[in-house]
Amino acid sequence: MSRQHFNQQLLDFIGTSPTPFHAVKNLRTALDKAGFKYLAEENSWQVQPGGRYYITRNGSSIIAFVAGRKPAEETGIRMVGAHTDSPCLKVKPKPELYRQNYFQLGVEVYGGALLNPWFDRDLSIAGRVIFDDGEGQLRQLLVDMQRPVAVIPSLAIHLDRDANNERKVNPQTDIPPLLFLDRDKNTKDFRQLLSAELAKDEPSLSGKTIIDYELYLYDCQAPTLTGLYGEFISSARLDNLLSCFAGLQALLESEGQQTTMLICNDHEEVGSVSACGANGSMLRSLLERLFSQSEQLTRIIHRSLLISADNAHGIHPNFTDRHDGNHGPILNDGPVLKVNANQRYATNSVTAAIFRQLCKRTGVPLQVFVNRTDLGCGSTIGPITAASIGIQTLDVGVPTFAMHSIREMAGSEDAYNFCRVLNTFYNDTDSLVIQEI
Secondary structure, eight states: OOHHHHHHHHHHHHHTOSSHHHHHHHHHHHHHHTTOEEOOTTSOOOOOTTOEEEEEETTTEEEEEEOOSSOHHHHOEEEEEEEOOOOEEEEEEEEEEEETTEEEEEEEEESSOOOGGGTTOOEEEEEEEEEEOSSSOEEEEEEEOOSOOBBOOOOOGGGOTTTTTOOOOOTTTTOOOEEEEOTTOOOOOHHHHHHHHHHTTOGGGTTOEEEEEEEEEEEOSOOEEESTTSOEEEETTHHHHHHHHHHHHHHHTOOSSSEEEEEEESOGGGTSOSTTSTTSSHHHHHHHHHSOSHHHHHHHHHTOEEEEEOOEEOOOTTOGGGSOTTOOOOTTSOOEEEEOTTSSSOOOHHHHHHHHHHHHHHTOOOEEEEOOTTSOOOOOHHHHHHHHHOOEEEEEEOEEESTTSSSEEEETTHHHHHHHHHHHHHHOOSOSOOOOO
């Protein structure tokens, strides 16, 4: 696949994945098309060598794998881990707000969102709704309004003269989005309003009662290539749908000699503590079902490697002082090894050396990120997964600007090159165990 074709597919994937539910749906569609078989966790399984399979939880996390033709006790498992969620605004259960004849929505901040960029954007609503089908049965449906239905207007500079000097955002009072004028105050229930609006495009919701929902606001502006020469990708949710897509494309090209796996968890941005998060039981449960003997699984884990794929901080040309001078990744200069002495990242010398070799064999340049020692450091699913199953792990990702903003920026060469390295990782036959001397 050419870089141009890869990037266009990446843009399409992110643009049609406004929530983790939609991301997993799109991942499933691609896997189904490639001949992967869905395994329901509540059913018994018959996994065959060379077979291609996937499982899901909560509709927002997915693990896909190719069962190797060679015994996993000999080859280990080659895993790539990413996450499907991104910081955003989530609609509260009772969101109705009436102010000065305007109907607004109460929202919560999901994850560590950069809030200022959310103002003055064309926002839509997407997520999952649970409804009564009229016969007493509960059904669930993914929904996406796909048009601008909300906005969070800024306060004019004339009313906030210090806005350009010090603009603080109160997440309770400053960010409820505005939906419409409601002078007669006829709208009493957001669920009724939602049902009526969604039924215009989804006949199955016509006249139905929405019982509950998980709904998120998102920016309607489509992902695109930017820069005078198209060198950059500008999009929402690059952190971390970019890694999910790169891992997917690499897995689809897995040759199947050894067992390969792509893990895309929800809830990374809020700590991963959930049934479908990296700190939950999903991966451990899958591994125990595939390799039921404790000793067998332990031997396999010892021969395995997890690449925790999550975006890295590119050095911002306007804020170079926020980086360590020797560790400032440049966009389009290759993927980034992420290192932290306090285990916020799981990379060590062994796993870093393995990845350096993979990049060398692929012909892809490699960079290193270490946070300034006087600044706090974020984390990933890497340390969590390493601790929970005991697998050797490294953290790596493509350099990014404006991480956790409503619109982020990455290099148009980096995602493609990262996918190439992951493809080498999946298909390379060298041992992942470095022998001591």
